Amino acid sequence: MTRAFWVLLKRELGAIFLSPVSHVIFALFNLVMGFSFWFCAAYMAQGARNVTVMQIFFIIFYFWFCLIIMIPIFTMRLFAEEYRSGTIELLMSAPVLEWDVILSKFFASVALYAGLWLPTLVYLWVYQALTRHQVPVEWGALGASYLLVLVIGLFYVAIGLFTSSLTKNQVLAAFASFVIIALLFFTGFLGFTAAGTGEGTARLIDYLATLKHMQTFAGGVFDTRPLVFYLSGTGLFLFLTYVVISLRKLRY
């Protein structure tokens, strides 16, 4: 990694964590997640279940709703804002490579994303304390779940970065990445309607179904296929961003 990358990363992290906007997002996100966890715990309290509280937490509506809404919102400004304000010219006329710029923005957003999830570990700790540690925690399954959440985040952040590089309109960037992410996410639900379409289609849908991946990992099964899928998707969208950044130079 070049020095320019670290300088840019520091600047991007500063832009994120010193901005009041991220703090509001942070607070509201944890409001929803806290409610979601309370909901899961209340569900568990109704009687004996054959799932753990974290297993429900990772597939419940609140969880994936936030997953597909949050990322477009905090990635929309990455390039769009620089195009709108003209600072892209400052950035690109400095002695930096396109990849320095792209990767610094990418990793800063990933850091924000990971930061959003950290407090959810506190929920688990509170839960354990309140139940006097009578509920066993499957640390392996928990680790796998958080790993998958992170990897899905990489993919979706790369999509957000890509759409932000396409336009100087932040709203358009957010909506475009939301559409791509939602389409990918909801493909999994086609499983309900694909009963009669044959083996191949059903397997393809299974391969893409994010919710099913979450279920698998939260249940403690470590499957490499989803990891390959999300990581290669990340690589693809980062590369597409690079192409767009290089091509935009020819037009403006």
Add this chain to the structure above:
Amino acid sequence: MIEVKNLRKSYAGCQAVRDISFRVAKGEIVGLLGPNGAGKSTTMRILTGYLPATAGTVRVAGRDLLNESLAVRRRVGYMPENVPLYPDMRVAEFLAYRAALKGVPRRRVKARVGEVMARCGVAEVARHIIGALSRGYRQRVGLADALVHEPELLILDEPTAGLDPNQIRAVRELIRQLGRRHTILLSTHILSEVEMVCRRAIIINRGKIEASDTLENLAKRVKSGALFIEVRAADGEALARELRELPGVSTVRVSGGRDGWVALECAARPGGEVREQVDQFIKQRNLPLREFRCGKASLEDVFIELIQE
């Protein structure tokens, strides 16, 4: 310092720069002059490595822009039009970030930032948020940014646009001082600015270079300034006809007259000198004279003449 050969740049369907070539020597202050939309900004963006050229070669500080883009960018300080800055950062913080980004060694960053802030007169707002600064301060922060990595060449795109007269004077003075240590290429559509700051001008129109010369030579290229005389005469038109007969005189116009006095405007042929002849002409006829004034050919005349062709 800058060597541009047959540079062309076309965007989708439109040619912004058509085959221009010029040189800027080390230590020069050169003004890139032209009406809005002439291709000034495009040319500058290419020189800074922000935009790729469609064709042609550019060498900056002895390095080819295409093959050694990073090396060139390290040696060029660029202030874009309208001075885009990050509004959420503080002045000193922004300059330190820019210094590090442009490769100033870590232990030198603080000293460099202090130096350029003092130089550009922004030390008193070092802790202010850029978004809250006035236009004049923003412009100077932009200049400080362009300077922070001690570039050999400064490229300033309309450095005084949008400032009030006092700020314009301050920025021009600053540029003149910087000219002692740096080579400067600045663009403007304000002619007096070039006359005040630059030693040489490149006049560009519709993507082509119309003229490139020192200010004195440019002024010589058009008809030297008109000669205004006011004499007592009965018939102005008759006098004008006689004056036109003089060698070297191209046009004579009666520009006014009152109470028996006639005002005349004589223009010489390009490079010509008619003052002596007109003086003798008046003396021979013993005409009472109350005004004999030579209008100076201004860069404005050169500019308008070149642009209208």
